[in-house]
Amino acid sequence: MSEDTKVEETKVEETAAAEGAEAEMQAADGKSKRAPRKKAAPRKKAPTNVNPDIEERVVAVNRVAKVVKGGRRFSFSALMIVGDKKGKVGYGLGKAKEVPEAIRKATQAAQKNMISVALDDGTIPHAVLGRFCSAKIQFIPASEGTGVKAAGACRSILELAGIRNVLTKSVQSTNPHNVVKATFKALENLRSEAEVAKARGKDIKGLRIK
Structure with a gap:
């Protein structure tokens, strides 16, 4: 290999190295000019229980x-x-x-x-039936000292509603979702004596709901 050929190869290598160094410098300049990413603010979780009475x-x-x-x-x-x-x-x-x-x-x-559930001295104003899908549940008023004669999800709902004395009967579906919805259907159908008297256009005195 002649000396001229060696000199040309050396020049080519030096040129390639210089171009590579220049490209690296440009890439570094581009990275330095890029604005830093903003850190995402942490999500604030809503409080589970806002009202301490609940x-x-x-x-x-x-x-x-x-x-x-x-x-x-x-x-x-x-x-x-x-x-x-x-x-x-x-x-x-x-x-x-x-x-x-x-x-x-x-x-x-x-x-x-x-x-809101209509209450009458710790029990319900009248007997009521609730249905949802194949779940059926009946509530019957009870005297003081009877307690909540219910089980499972139905008992929890009645106790949290403030009902202390009631008789219940649940038939067919035992799915907790269906039982809960049937219970709420029954509670929504409860009417106080004042509401019934107003609907019938009568005086509340002497009115008894059965």
């Missing part, structure tokens, strides 16, 4: 599996009941990938959907 109870927590291409993805659903034991009660359903988050969502939904 009590919470868990009715059911279910694990659900979704089958996808990569395998199974698990999530949880929670059914919650809240009430102040003074005639207001509500229920809510929450779904999330973790149990605490599902309970928090269900509690918030329950607090938003609270209803």
Whole structure:
């Protein structure tokens, strides 16, 4: 190999090295000019229980599996009941990938959907029947000292509503979701003596609801 050829190869290598160094410097300048990324602000979780007078109870927590291409993805659903034991009660359903988050969502939904229940000295004004799908539940007024004769989700709802004495009878479906909704249907149908008297256009004195 002649000396001229060696000199040309050396020049080519030096030129390539210089171009590479210049490209690296330009890339470094571009990175330095780029504005830094802003850090995302942490999400503020809403408080689970805003009103300290409201009590919470868990009715059911279910694990659900979704089958996808990569395998199974698990999530949880929670059914919650809240009430102040003074005639207001509500229920809510929450779904999330973790149990605490599902309970928090269900509690918030329950607090938003609270209803007022007509009470009569610790019991209900009259007998009532509630239905939802195949679930049927009946409430009958009871005297002082009887207690809440109910079980499961129905008992929790009645206690959080402030009912101390009542007889209940539940038939057919035992699904907690159906029982809860049937119970709320029955409670929504309760009417106080004042409401019935106003609807009939009569005086409340001497009026008795049966």
